[in-house]
Amino acid sequence: MADTAAGPGGSGTRSGSKQSTNPADNYHLARRRTLQVVVSSLLTEAGFESAEKASVETLTEMLQSYISEIGRSAKSYCEHTARTQPTLSDIVVTLVEMGFNVDTLPAYAKRSQRMVITAPPVTNQPVTPKALTAGQNRPHPPHIPSHFPEFPDPHTYIKTPTYREPVSDYQVLREKAASQRRDVERALTRFMAKTGETQSLFKDDVSTFPLIAARPFTIPYLTALLPSELEIQQMEETDSSEQDEQTDTENLALHISTEDSGAEKENASVLQQNSLSGSRNGEESVIDNPYLRPVKKPKIRRKKSLS
């Protein structure tokens, strides 16, 4: 676009940037200086006699961004069409996309008052230091096309196993299992003892044999009688499924009665039906037990209900 390119121009002294010792910085500095020259000449071309340093810098930045964007975008278009080298059409499309009227370009390029700028000094492209390589990279196996990236350095994938023969000795296994369990138990109980209240057998020493303090239960028989969950699982596996079904129907009546403790009167009929169905199930398994029979509704007696 013309107006973009024909921005206000003006010459100005470029402030020297810090001398850098870095070759990569030198490279970038050289390019930038060229850009500054371009900006300055364009300013001159546009009739500026002088320009503030800050405005030149800003314009340089803008130009740099513009050019960078063209490059980036062109690269994208070229990759989009599965190429690695951008062609002219990529650039054109890019420019069009950026809202630049390409047709004005040849005229602009051939304008009379243009200044010719010398090419930037050739500085060496900075060399990225080579990564440390260890050993020979493995060649591709035959089924991998050669254009695929190479294998990384061997040290990233080569492993050196350092295992011993698995222990199969019974004695050692038992020994190990025993001491592991013991260690776990001891650690666990010590932890529990440390974090909770303890009792001690020795008045002078509370830490060597810490006993977790005895805490009464509200329902002591449950912990004492019920097997642990693991054990229950085992038991259930052995239980026949028939028995389970049976108790389900058996408990139905009871459950109903438990649930309806707070039930209101309007629920009563529903409950009645439920418990009736419960008893029907009971009949199927031919169990007539008074405790499974439904709970009867009270006989309606006016006197009582009034009171």
Place this chain on the structure above:
Amino acid sequence: MPPTGIEPSRMNRKKGDKGFESPRPYKLTHQVVCINNINFQRKSVVGFVELTIFPTVANLNRIKLNSKQCRIYRVRINDLEAAFIYNDPTLEVCHSESKQRNLNYFSNAYAAAVSAVDPDAGNGELCIKVPSELWKHVDELKVLKIHINFSLDQPKGGLHFVVPSVEGSMAERGAHVFSCGYQNSTRFWFPCVDSYSELCTWKLEFTVDAAMVAVSNGDLVETVYTHDMRKKTFHYMLTIPTAASNISLAIGPFEVLVDPYMHEVTHFCLPQLLPLLKHTTSYLHEVFEFYEEILTCRYPYSCFKTVFIDEAYVEVAAYASMSIFSTNLLHSAMIIDETPLTRRCLAQALAQQFFGCFISRMSWSDEWVLKGISGYIYGLWMKKTFGVNEYRHWIKEELDKIVAYELKTGGVLLHPIFGGGKEKDNPASHLHFSIKHPHTLSWEYYTMFQCKAHLVMRLIENRISMEFMLQVFNKLLSLASTASSQKFQSHMWSQMLVSTYGFLKSISNVSGKDIQPLIKQWVDQSGVVKFYGSFAFNRKRNVLELEIKQDYTSPGTQKYVGPLKVTVQELDGSFNHTLQIEENSLKHDIPCHSKSRRNKKKKIPLMNGEEVDMDLSAMDADSPLLWIRIDPDMSVLRKVEFEQADFMWQYELRYERDVVAQQESILALEKFPTPASRLALTDILEQEQCFYRVRMSACFCLAKIANSMVSTWTGPPAMKSLFTRMFCCKTCPNIVRTNNFMSFQSYFLQKTMPVAMALLRDVHNLCPKEVLTFILDLIKYNDNRKNKFSDNYYRAEMIDALANSVTPAVSVNNEVRTLDNLNPDVRLILEEITRFLNMEKLLPSYRHTITVSCLRAIRVLQKNGHVPSDSSLFKSYAEYGHFVDIRIAALEAVVDYTKVDRSYEELQWLLNMIQTDPVPYVRHKILNMLTKNPPFTKTMESPLCNEALVDQLWKLMNSGTAHDWRLRCGAVDLYFTLFGLSRPSCLPLPELGLVLNLKEKKAVLNPTIIPEAGASNQESLSNPGCHAQLAGFQNPFSSSQDEEEVDMDTVHDSQAFISHHLNMLERPSTPGLSKYRPSSSRSSLMPQHSLGCDIIPATKPQWSMELSRKGTGKEQPLEMSVHSMVAAPLSVFAKESTSSRHSEHHHHHHHEHKKKKKKHKHKHKHKHKHDSKDKDKEPFAFSSPASGRSVRSPSLSD
């Protein structure tokens, strides 16, 4: 059977063969119990009962019922208000001011108090007056309906509430309530005739929260919601006539399980325990089948219920058509040890359904028949279920128990006969309690009584054969079931009551055999037989000369005359000989069948027909005798000490197939620590066919022998290599195999062997290091992951083994026990205990067996001086809220600590717990443990023995335990153990003056007794002779009362009265001459004096009424004083019951005043109707339960 043989048992029966004669002037036919409100929060119960009775005499004007604790609001007979008094002398046995602290006195007074309310004597705490309007009705012997409204508030006995303090509704919390008690204790929760001999039909109604289930006797007819649908009413009908004492109740949020095999059987358990219930009861139907088969009789009730509840009073309680079990009997399929125990409990309960619930007893002295039969058929079930070995082992165990108990205490009498209540006939003068009532019996005695009863049944079986025995049972049952289906009017119900007489008659009818000698020996008489046997072999005559001596002079023994079986194992076989044990024949010659011929190699035939090879090198070359057994069938209740050579015992152990013989020889071999004994025991241990219990006891014997042989013992410690071979890995012998308990026999052996091994000691009397390491390794390598069963009992026993290995610490200058000077071995042990105990908190074991073992082990370490002796750990574990097994173990340790450290503080702590703990079983158990392991005894000086303690214990048994018979008897036992029968030695001498008045009073009452009383004064306190004298003057006394037209009940009261006075006289310091002190000194009426009278009103209102009537005329100062004590509560009654007597009224007020001045505690006396004349018309507006304590009702719950 000729009737002559029956004479003795008829003595206490008024009407021999017709059987039962009710002690009551009426007959109960039906009772309604209705509990309409149960409040778990307040632990209260409100309800009513209605008894339907038929008078049997025309002039029935008072009805006595049993009731304790209940607050009675109102009594109506046929809808007419009836006056009643409530009077319970057992609340406070001896009235308080007495400085009498001797147990003789207490026991007599207690027995008298129990008699005074004994339903079997027609008495009761509640006396209801039949309204005069009904007298005509009564004269026509027409039916009376007694309606009693009552409530119970925080009952201390009879009904037990379990209310866990967690969040949620009562049902969610698992709150429940159940009836409990020792013998007839139903009166604790509703008014009734609390006798096993008064049968009636029942209607039971319980209104409970809708989430709860009420389980009671008989058939559940229906369940009906209340109008608000929040509650349900359970209606039960029991149409089989049943005694009130067999009525029970359990209410809770139970899970219901219908028995899959028998649909009329229902099981109940607390929430979450259903899987356990399923497993536990899955076996019950087999027990049913067994009993029904052997009795050839169907289970008598139409249904059966088992309820498993927490905080049980006893593990098993049988009631009509239901049994209440401890929830701790429930177990899963993974538990080995509990399974047979629980099954035994179930079988016991069921046996009692037939005999005990369905068939009841006529009187207390017939109790042995019921306990005997139920115990006997339970034994038959044991034999069938667990095998003959287990059965014989059990019989032997029971026999040993009863023998030891009888020898210790002086005898257990199955069938006490009380001829006319004379003290002279007291068959149990060697005991510190009366055996006249179940409620005065020591619990231990009662347990032993049951044990003896079933053993005697077995003796009868031996005599008449099992077939006849079962026929007799069948006959009793069929008679009863015929009777049970009859109407009341047929008067057949008494057929459901068994009596000693009826039972014996049945036996003689069925078997035609005369078992009278047997009955006389074991039932009518107490004591066991003690045989000493030795022998010599007479080679010339080829005769075994057996000498059998008896000890029948020591307490608890009796002389045995009759046949005795002796089994002699000779080379040619086993031969039975029956010897006649007679008065003076000690020696018995038994011809031998075989010559000694050890050279012939021939197999030796055994008793069971088996022929075995034996290595005969050990035996005496001259004798063909291998071993001799006396009474091998245990057909005498005896203890046998028999002498035979060690090799004979060894042969007996190896080759006799009877487990009892094996057990006996193991016991005998303890005295022969020789390599041969060692070998015999080791062989038995290894023998797989051998009964596991024998092998287990062989372990302990081996340990003992090894200790005796310690200097000559060679090889590894006893049993170690054996254990290694049996239970350790082949490749690495120091590691035990992973647990596999599929074979129960080896499981039990595996458990026991280390425990026995830990008892081994080296020459320094220390447990060998090798053994300790071995046990520690067993613990370390224990691996239960692949086991089908839980290993909690096994691990617990390993801790027991560790505890067994502990030996007393070597103490230098009584240094204080600290961690630094801890023995390294003990440190290892302690390490294990700590870990186990801590792991229990995270992964608790079944019934906390491991915690229990750990606590015991810690106490052992303390006792042996390794760990500072301290009770605080145990006290924390003894708190309410721990599992009961843990609590008992901890309490046991505290009891032991109390004894060893003589700690007053701990003793107080225990005593406090006895009074306050919520669980009756725990309270009972503490007393029991204190009695077994007392802090001091009567023969011992102890700083703990002081007056305050005496007072405390006295109070405990006098009034503190009135709500629980078992507890009170336990307190009596403890008191006896600590102080003996006479006045505790630590008490200061009593003041003397008081006694004088008593004597004078006596003189007034009956001058003839004075010389005798003086004589008795000289006698030693515990001399039973005192009783004889007491009885001597009792008769004139009561006859004099008869002249004053006192009814028969007076007998008891006069008994109490006299025994009281006699005990006063028995005081050692009472000088005999004081009896002539002038009567004027009476004016001061010292506490003791009035106390003497106290018993009278307490037990016998009528009589005191008579006295008061008489007193006005007679002007006897003493009578007046009696009156003063008595009339207050009673004159009102008298006034009401007869016509009003104004003079009486004056007296009454006067004395009431006087009474207050003397600060007498008539707590339980009735004041109601004091001014009832005025209020008679007024309806009973104040009888509402909500109004708190009714003015007229006794406040008994304080």
